[in-house]
Amino acid sequence: MNQRLKLFWAGVRAEFPLLIGVFPFGLIYGALALSSGLSATAAQMMSSIVFAGSSQFVTAQLVHGAAPGLVIVLTIAVVNLRHMLYSASVAPYVRNLSMRWKALLSYFLTDEAYAATIIHYEEEELTPASHWFFLGAGLSLWFTWQVSTAFGIFLGTSIPESWPLDFALPLTFIAMVVPVLKDRPVIAAALSAGLVALLAFSLPYKLGLILAALTGIIVGMLLEGKESPKEAL
Amino acid sequence: MNIWLVMLLGGLITFGMRLSFIYLLGRFEVPETMRRALRFVPPAVLSAIVFPEVLMPSGKFDFGLDNHRFLAGIVAVLAAWWTKNTLLTILAGMAALLILQLVL
Structure with missing residues (x-):
């Protein structure tokens, strides 16, 4: 039990630097989703139903451009295809877990949770409690994403329209693609x-x-x- | 299509892709061709989104100096290159765009 908790908090700590970058990202998403015409409820729920930043930005943008639903779904699928690579990458480390754990950790398998977790898996010895690190990283990111989305929705209407907030989307993607x-x-x-x-x-x-x-x-x-x-x- | 249905389908597909190999491992090996292809997905998709946003903000090609988003985009690329930090890149690009809008 103690070992599990220790690994959980180690995961939270490893995730922390990434959370600092994620918070404004969620803030901008919340504000952008609202200005794209999504309701506050839909904007907030998307952060837990889809739970994948860049595809949520794209969805908001496509809703704004009145794209057909099927196109939005296909675009979400294409933008999130990279998660299959993460899935393949962590699969050997979680293969002995129960189906329930596999499903839970899959839900948390975002860019940022993957980034912190794969380093732990590659550098530390695999123990029967290793997945608690994954859970700590994933859950802290999930929580940050929900809270920052809520702040963005709350602040959204008070952000002046002349501010080119929509430019945050290509900027975020530039920040993600250039280091690769x-x-x-x-x-x-x-x-x-x-x-x-x-x-x-x-x-x-x-x-x-x-x-x-x-x-x-x-x-x-x-x-x-x-x-x-x-x-x- | 209703936005809730779109989100539900998009969420299910995303979850399915995240679960895919975690579930399948032990049954199949990841095909080599697919692993190679997946590596190029993020740069290809993200660039495909960024290029039109920055180079044709009004729906037409615009490489000129009066295209503030093009210049701010270059600033962001440089910031991303130097700092490798998402937040600093967003701040640098946004600051560049705001300054260009005020000055030019």
Whole structure:
């Protein structure tokens, strides 16, 4: 019991620096969701139902642009595809847990919880209580996300309309994508996806976004295969 | 489609993707091709969202100096490169845009 609690708090502590960055992100999301035409209830509930920052921003933006529901759902799926990679990455460490624990931890498997947890799993020895660290990181992020969303919704109407808050969305994505640009295949994937997104912008239902993402992925894989056919990844 | 149905489906799909390999491991190995593809998903999707937001804020290509979002976007890219910090990047880009709007 003691060991579990200790690991839980270690997870909370490891997550803390990430929470400082997440809070304003949630604040902006709450305000943005409201100004996009979502109700306060829907904006708040999305933070626990979808619980994935960037896709919530995109959803708010698509609701604002009156995109069809199916397109929004597909876009959420595409934007959140990366979570399958996280799932594959932590799977070996949680394979002996019960289905209930697997489901609970999957719900908490966000970018930020993954970032803190995978470091713990890779550096510390795996014990029967290791997943409590994951829970501590995930739960503290979840709590911060709900509270910051609520603050954003509350402050939303008092934020002047002339403030270009919508620009926070591309800025956040710039902050997420730039540190990843470490090798040529990834840079090529990002640039080709960006260019196709510009060229295909006029396609209906944001199809240009999906076309651009697929182009970027294919370009990245082709280039990676060319550069190091034997040591992919 | 009702916004609640959209959120519910989006949430279920997101949860399903997060659970996917945690559930499947032991039954299947992750296909190598898929692991390679997934690595490129974040940069590809995020760039596909960012480029039009910054380079065509009015729906048309705009590379000029009067496109404040383009210039502020460059500031944000530099800030992200130097600091690797989400908050500082947002603050730098936002500050650049506000200053450009006031000055130019």
